[in-house]
Amino acid sequence: MQSTVFITGGTGLVGADIIRRLLRDDSVERVIALVRGSKQTALPRLVDSVQKLESAPLEVRMLEKLTVVCGDVTQAHFGWPQQDWLACARRVTHIIHSAADVRFHLPLEDARRVNVGGTRIMLAFAEQAADAGSLRHFAYISTAYVCGDRGGVILEEGDVCLPRFTNSYEQSKWECEQLVREAFADLPATIFRPSIIVGDARTGRTNAFKALYMPLRFIARNLLGGVVPPGDAPLDVVPVDYVSRAVCHVLLSCKGAGHTLHLTAGAARSSSAAEIAVRARLAAGLPGVPDPLPQNASARRDSAGAQVLASFAPYMTCRRDFDDTNTRAALAGSGITVPAFRNYLDVIIGFCLETGWGKRLPQAA
Numbered sequence: 290m291q292s293t294v295f296i297t298g299g300t301g302l303v304g305a306d307i308i309r310r311l312l313r314d315d316s317v318e319r320v321i322a323l324v325r326g327s328k329q330t331a332l333p334r335l336v337d338s339v340q341k342l343e344s345a346p347l348e349v350r351m352l353e354k355l356t357v358v359c360g361d362v363t364q365a366h367f368g369w370p371q372q373d374w375l376a377c378a379r380r381v382t383h384i385i386h387s388a389a390d391v392r393f394h395l396p397l398e399d400a401r402r403v404n405v406g407g408t409r410i411m412l413a414f415a416e417q418a419a420d421a422g423s424l425r426h427f428a429y430i431s432t433a434y435v436c437g438d439r440g441g442v443i444l445e446e447g448d449v450c451l452p453r454f455t456n457s458y459e460q461s462k463w464e465c466e467q468l469v470r471e472a473f474a475d476l477p478a479t480i481f482r483p484s485i486i487v488g489d490a491r492t493g494r495t496n497a498f499k500a501l502y503m504p505l506r507f508i509a510r511n512l513l514g515g516v517v518p519p520g521d522a523p524l525d526v527v528p529v530d531y532v533s534r535a536v537c538h539v540l541l542s543c544k545g546a547g548h549t550l551h552l553t554a555g556a557a558r559s560s561s562a563a564e565i566a567v568r569a570r571l572a573a574g575l576p577g578v579p580d581p582l583p584q585n586a587s588a589r590r591d592s593a594g595a596q597v598l599a600s601f602a603p604y605m606t607c608r609r610d611f612d613d614t615n616t617r618a619a620l621a622g623s624g625i626t627v628p629a630f631r632n633y634l635d636v637i638i639g640f641c642l643e644t645g646w647g648k649r650l651p652q653a654a
């Protein structure tokens with residue numbers, strides 16, 4: 290049965306990697322991507338984000354399957370006339386809501402406006418598709434860090450107590466999950482919780498150098514001086530190709546409805562921040578142990594690096610292990626497995642060096 294997939298966040302890392310997979314999937318007839326901006330800018334921006342993850346130019350037959358629609362997830366009906374919104378909902382068989390504001394420290398009301406407000410609007414859209422009888426599955430991309438500062442084994446389901454959040458991003462994503470969970474009664478929906486996402490494990494490709502790339506950049510460029518990443522707790526990192534393959538497989542096979550799935554590596558496949566720092570330095574051709582910067586060398590750089598590390602400290606110091614029982618059940622027989630970060634960290638750093646940390650990424654033709 291052919292599918293029409295509607296996706297938000299396609300210009301981001303996760304959304305773009307999902308789109309390039311969907312465009313190659315013969316069971317997918319059309320991919321409709323909601324992108325902010327004007328008709329002139331939305332399509333090139335989306336194609337550019339997807340192209341950056343590809344080693345060769347996107348094929349015409351792939352691009353022919355793609356429809357870009359302009360809109361904003363915080364606007365009622367995406368800012369469209371209601372009849373257009375309803376007509377689109379009636380065509381859609383699968384929905385992936387990946388758009389979010391991922392900045393950690395926005396004022397809570399701003400994080401809520403995009404993340405919670407956007408999720409509410411996407412659920413209303415999904416309900417229209419369900420009422421029309423077209424919807425088969427709704428995927429919400431959450432984060433494993435809705436667990437806040439909880440340590441120990443983090444289960445996919447059954448944690449009912451409100452965590453203490455480390456930042457407004459985590460709290461807004463937790464609130465989104467509550468909305469999606471309430472909708473489980475009416476919608477075939479799945480919550481996906483990735484941990485920290487980096488580029489493709491085989492190629493190192495990424496279209497953005499945010500999140501973990503920020504401390505990695507300081508480390509691999511020897512800009513941290515004597516500042517050492519704190520803690521020996523396992524830092525859970527997953528490559529984007531694992532996330533996108535898992536989401537596409539579960540979504541299109543309509544498994545996992547009514548469940549939450551951890552897209553995480555688990556403690557055994559994770560390294561501590563200190564181990565990651567040593568490996569990143571070696572991969573960048575530096576000695577494993579940093580030489581302290583000379584006293585007079587850029588206190589400013591030191592403090593910028595320390596600030597970046599400080600915003601990641603809660604993730605580096607809390608000892609936890611994400612359980613992924615639901616995910617393993619949903620992926621059984623698919624051949625999709627998560628690698629240990631230590632096994633592809635060199636590939637990730639290699640791509641960063643090759644592209645000058647994003648300065649020399651290929652552009653869409």
Ligand SMILES: NC(=O)c1ccc[n+]([C@@H]2O[C@H](COP(=O)([O-])OP(=O)(O)OC[C@H]3O[C@@H](n4cnc5c(N)ncnc54)[C@H](OP(=O)(O)O)[C@@H]3O)[C@@H](O)[C@H]2O)c1
Pocket residue numbers: 297298299300301302303304323324325360361362363386387388389390391403407430431432433462482483484485486487497500
């Ligand atoms: N990256 C990670 O390490 C990580 C880890 C766990 C979970 N996640 C989750 O995975 C999802 C995708 O993350 P990502 O890393 O791909 O994020 P990203 O690269 O920052 O991309 C965010 C996407 O959301 C879109 N967006 C933001 N506000 C929007 C709005 N009002 N209307 C429409 N689109 C809007 C952005 O569009 P513009 O191009 O117009 O800005 C962009 O396409 C998010 O839900 C995030 O919480 C990410």
